[in-house]
Amino acid sequence: MKLDLAVLTLLAAALVSWLVGQTRPPQHAIGTIGLATVLGDAPEHFRRVTGPEPLVFPDDHGAHPDYRSEWWYFTGNLDDDQGQRMGFQFTLFRFALNQPQGARSAWASEGLWMAHLALSDGRSQSFFQAERFARDGLALAGATAERWWLRDWMVEATEDGWHLYADAGDFALDLHFRLSRALVLQGDAGYSRKGPEAGNASRYYSATRLASSGRVRVGDAWVSVSGLAWLDREWGSNQLSDTLSGWDWFALHLDDGRDLMVYRLRDHEGQASEWSAGALVDSDGTAQILRADDFVTEAIDWWRDPDGHRWPLSWRVQLPDHGLDLLVEPIFEDQLWTRSVRYWEGMMDVTDPASRAPLGRGYLELSGYAESSPSRH
Numbered sequence: 001m002k003l004d005l006a007v008l009t010l011l012a013a014a015l016v017s018w019l020v021g022q023t024r025p026p027q028h029a030i031g032t033i034g035l036a037t038v039l040g041d042a043p044e045h046f047r048r049v050t051g052p053e054p055l056v057f058p059d060d061h062g063a064h065p066d067y068r069s070e071w072w073y074f075t076g077n078l079d080d081d082q083g084q085r086m087g088f089q090f091t092l093f094r095f096a097l098n099q100p101q102g103a104r105s106a107w108a109s110e111g112l113w114m115a116h117l118a119l120s121d122g123r124s125q126s127f128f129q130a131e132r133f134a135r136d137g138l139a140l141a142g143a144t145a146e147r148w149w150l151r152d153w154m155v156e157a158t159e160d161g162w163h164l165y166a167d168a169g170d171f172a173l174d175l176h177f178r179l180s181r182a183l184v185l186q187g188d189a190g191y192s193r194k195g196p197e198a199g200n201a202s203r204y205y206s207a208t209r210l211a212s213s214g215r216v217r218v219g220d221a222w223v224s225v226s227g228l229a230w231l232d233r234e235w236g237s238n239q240l241s242d243t244l245s246g247w248d249w250f251a252l253h254l255d256d257g258r259d260l261m262v263y264r265l266r267d268h269e270g271q272a273s274e275w276s277a278g279a280l281v282d283s284d285g286t287a288q289i290l291r292a293d294d295f296v297t298e299a300i301d302w303w304r305d306p307d308g309h310r311w312p313l314s315w316r317v318q319l320p321d322h323g324l325d326l327l328v329e330p331i332f333e334d335q336l337w338t339r340s341v342r343y344w345e346g347m348m349d350v351t352d353p354a355s356r357a358p359l360g361r362g363y364l365e366l367s368g369y370a371e372s373s374p375s376r377h
Contacts, residue, residue, distance in 0.1 A: 046096065046237035048199030052191040055205060057183070058145040058157065061233070064203075065110055068096045068237040072148050072155065074164065074177070075251060075363040076212050076229030077347050085122030085331055086216055086225060087347030087363065088173055090155070090164055091115065092141075092148050113141035115150040116337070119171045120347050121218055125332040127346070128218070130168035131339040161210060162231075167217075174222075175214035177207075177229050181285035184208055186261075187277065188289075192234070194265060194275050195241025202236035208251075208259035208281050228253045230261075230363065241275070243267055246368015248297060250278075250317060250328060252350055254360035257283030260324070262290060262317065264297045266368065272297070280322060295319045303333045309370050311336070311344050316353060327353040328362065342370040 047066040064070055071093045078086040093114040112135055119128040134140040134150050141150040148155040153166040161177040184206045186192045192204035210229040215222045230251045249263040262278030278290040299312030313333060317326040328348050335346025343366060350360035 048238060049191065049201040049203055049236040050198050052189045053203075055185065055190045055203065060145075060203075060205075061143075061148075061157070062145045063094060063143040064235045065096065067235045069239075070094050070235030071233070072143065073232040073234075074155075074210075074229055075345070075365075076175075076210070076227055077253070077361040077363070078212060078216065078225040078227035080123075080216075080223045080225050085347065087120035087122070087331070087335075088175070088216070088229075089116060089118040089345055089363075090153075090166060090173065092143065092150060092153075092155070094136075094141075094143070111136050113150050114340070115141075115153050115166075116339070116341075117153065117166050117168050117173065118335075118337070118345065119173065119216065119218070120331065120335050122331050122347070125334075127332075127335045128168070128171045129337060129339065130171075161207075170219065172217040173214070174216070175212055175225075175229070177210040177212050177231070179207055180209050180211050181281070184279055184281055184287045186279055186289070192277065194239050195243065196275075197238075197241060199236075199238040200241045200275075202234040202239045204232070204234045206233070206261060206279070207231040208261065208279075209253060228361070230259075240265075244273055244275070245270075245371070246366070248299075248312070248315075249365040249367075250297070250315070250348075250362060252317075252326070252328070252348075252360055252362030254350065255358065260317075260319075260326075260362075262295050262297065280319065290319070294321065301329075305334075305336055305370075307370075311366055311369050313344070313346075313364070313366075315364070325353055326359060327351045327356075328364065330364070343367045344369070 046068045071091055074090045076088055094111050096111045115132045117130045132150055136142050146157045155162050155164050161179045164173055164175045166173050186204035190203050190205050191201060193201045208230055212229040213226040216225050244265050245268045247263050247265050252260040259281040264276045265273040267273050274292050276292040279287050281287045296318045298316040300316055301314035302310045303313045304310050313330045315328045317328055328350055331347050337343050337345060345365045348362045348364050350362055351358055
């Protein structure tokens, strides 16, 4: 898919119109937009990520308004008291307005914010999703080093991690995350390239293993849960080269204590790009950055959504130099986002391809498949 600034402009215009007083975005106005669509060419007044720079914490947990876009991205696998599986996602996105507002007042906004909240309930194989939008004027949404929020969906820093509370009505999350190993700076000390041109990059760091506990509500019933979560943080402008159409992103917690993240950037022919990358984190927290030729991802089974788009949900992931050969499969198929942005995001099992012995759990994100022509065959 060609990344088009006009699509971002359309999204921004629709959201500005809605934000005047509505509580739910008009689906017919903004359509469904691939995640990759809003990461293309940006106006010149935005800063580009063009090389390594020191990251400073906790300051860099907060927003970076000089860049066009950024996100705070939690995913995780949980078990309830009966050992039943649940997965969750909470994402806060910031999209800067293309033209800064001149007049300054409490109503002035520098950016539009979007939050995604999802729960994958393995007990019923149900996928719950909710989406909200706000502007940063009147502090309706924002991010500091200590707090990330969109209205009453909130992440707050704690002494050893973060606390998330978000209520979508028919489901809710109330989770504590404890940082159990050092942050991983992706790419070159946090400089993550995603194309050949200057600025085809982001600042990118991850908290790869967050001990998670708390409670989840479905309907009226709260259940206690515990498990592991992952946090990804990125920001930049013009991050993704227009030679790319989307990505396949894996975040895996292995039972031997290692954490693996790989993302396969795809060109317009569906082939893996040389800008694909990742990281393998040992149990002691030592991270090794992976390049495209360090791993192989192969789709082995596909699922067709109701609109006819095909999504590769089962994968073989191999790291020959590290002795890893993994089968990554979904707990259930329909974990498809169908709001203003369309992508697949869901909880996965990791097993040995030969013996099917369990090796871990993780999350998979697929972007760009809904923009291809659907097929019924």
